[in-house]
Amino acid sequence: MLLRLKSLIILMLIVSLMPAGSIGQSATPGKYKVIGYVGGFRGLVAAEQIDVQKLTHIMYAFVNVKDSLAVLTNLATDSTNFRKLNLLKLKNPDLKIIISIGGWAWSENFSDAVLTETSRQAFARSAVEIVRQYNLDGVDIDWEYPGMPGEEGNVYRPEDKQNFTLMFKSCREELDKLAAETGKKYELATAVGGSQSFIDHTEMGVLEKYLDFINIMTYDYGGKNGTVGHHTNLYAYGDFEDVSSADRSVRNFIAAGVPPHKIGLGAAFYGKGWQAESAVNNGLGQKRVKTVQGGGYTKLKDTVINQNGNVRYFDKKAKAPYLFNAATHTLISYDDEKSIKAKCKYVKKHKLAGIFFWEYFNDPKGYLLGQIDKSL
Template sequence: MRRALAVLMAASTLIAGTATAAQATGKGSRYVKVGYFTQWGIYGRAFPVKKLDTSGAAGKLTHVNYAFGNVSPDGRCYVDGGPGEGDPWADYQRPVPAEESVDGVADTWGEPLNGNFGQLQKLKAKYPHLKVLISLGGWSWSTYFSDAALTDASRKAFVSSCIDLYLKGNLPNPDGSAGGPGSLAGVFDGIDLDWEWPGSAGDVDTVYRPEDKRNFTALVTEFRRQLDALGRQSRKHYQLTAFLPASPATIDAGYEVREVMRKLDFATVQGYDFHGTWEATANQQSALRVPAGSPDNPDFSIENTINAWLQRGAPRSKLVVGIPYYGRGWTGVTGGRNGLFGTSTGAAPATYEAGYEDYKVLKTLPDAGFTVHRDLRAGTAWLYDGTTFWTYDDPKVVLRKTAYIRAQGLAGAMVWSLDGDDDNATLTRTISFGLR
């Protein structure tokens, strides 16, 4: 084991080197490598679609999931909600300047497809292997999923609206500029369901019911039926995936596992947010295995999460491990093991949200007085300066996780989210190297 870990760690230094032709195109590997691109990343994080090209990430991924599509109060997919309910400007209306454009050509006002969607279209032209899925819901926009899935009629109407909007591409065209019938056709290759969570509480206003469990199965079945019907017309397979929780209680409350998995191409499993600043203890948020001395028993880990899904009938070949491109942090931390399991006074200061910081920032902290600590068996790392503690995934941890994916015969890796990586796509390159 010690020799194997040493080989893994040494290999991580080669990641930035020249890739083979198969790796450069994302071909030649049976593993899926999924990255979430956030709608809002173009703002504060200054992460346009073009960075997927210039960083090298696009060539290392098999899928890009666009986060997110919203569900309306009347159970439809829509992009034209008010403030906080949608951002059609970012999605498809904003004329992207030449310096942010994948092909170096600026958008002009009045084109049918501008914004992020137009750039994804250009990215796919450059990387034909890349599949792009629209991810529906997320933590904030799962509010009305339960209502949309409630009856046979509501499910049919919901699924039809999503296909019409995102796959047939019939975007709204309220001002006569971007959008219009068929304007988005061909950009999205399928749908990712990110309902958080069927049968369990999610965000503060999210509706949930006990019958969500059977209704989620029925909803997945209806998506598969309508996607296949569209595929017969267009001679294409439209992919259907889902984001799944880590908690066994949440799994049991919301998922008929065997039935759901039969309809999905694959499922991405939450491999992060195991702990965070909603707790006073500084703890791991994404460990491969539970670290020795953990104060929680049982505790969350990737291994425990994958085992929970396997025990309930999920096939290994469809489970994709989620990996975070961000860390969770506490300050005022005392005690514990070099800060791990210490007691905190609150969330650590950060760029956008206290207690949450991108990998590209965390990687610079060793130059600011932080020490990197590792638990190789547990597959986790953290930073500690005697006061502030950050749990995060660096290339060595990510490589360790890809070794686990290979050893367990799992389907691949998913990342949240691509804008947390550095300008060289170091973490994405690491995943590609580990799952080549």
């Protein structure tokens, strides 16, 4: 009896010493990562609106690459954003805040930045210095794309394949040096294209050992050969067994040597739209005429779905919703609660690291994050 009483007193003492807000407010329960990209490149982030208790990671997008260095493009807003995001740890002490370097618009200088050992070390040091200075938790690299053209004007070369790997080696070494100084663990991650061509131009089975997790951008797919299709479908659809899908991307990366427990599955908190040449099959598989506006999920759910002729359909084979307007032949592809639930089930079934999404404020009402929280 006395032993039980002593144990109870010790337990009460430990609880009393825990930071305010930590009880019942830790990261999403369980072993899965829930990673939200937040667009700091737009300016000040409304950090107070982030439902931080449902997240394990915030990826701060983006840090630029200039003169072989990782560079904060707007120091005033970036530094303010880091301070506000760090304050969220009062609500969720387990939260990780990680800088994401590159992205679609800021990947043009990666190839030059990592071309030599000297430049790679300089790049890695500059990235980790941002982590050190602002008391952050790691580095994420979003190079679009090594060895391949991304945005028009991007520099790319065959040597990117090996230098992509060596870049992560340098970053890992610098993060480990910082960890030795602070006693804190720092994470290294990457966001990767979901195509087989991305795998062919990299050494995923080699570089994965330097990384804590790898987020496969299982969105922005679209149809084959200029046709209208799903952009964030979980499985293949129609008569195309070889069409792009999250499942196909995951299987290809595993075959390339990436362990399933390091893979993050991507969800799109936004829609993409096209006008189809024909209304046959609700536009799916038809020739694209032009791109049309998609919009964030909150806007879609509140003002577009099943309104003004935009009828919602659900492709059972693809596990993906879409809108089709028979009058205008426009199709909008997106993720909703039903497809998010299916993706979370997939994460569990295949023992993946978790789920990530672009971008938090595309769904400010939290419809999809709420579904993730329920499903994982």
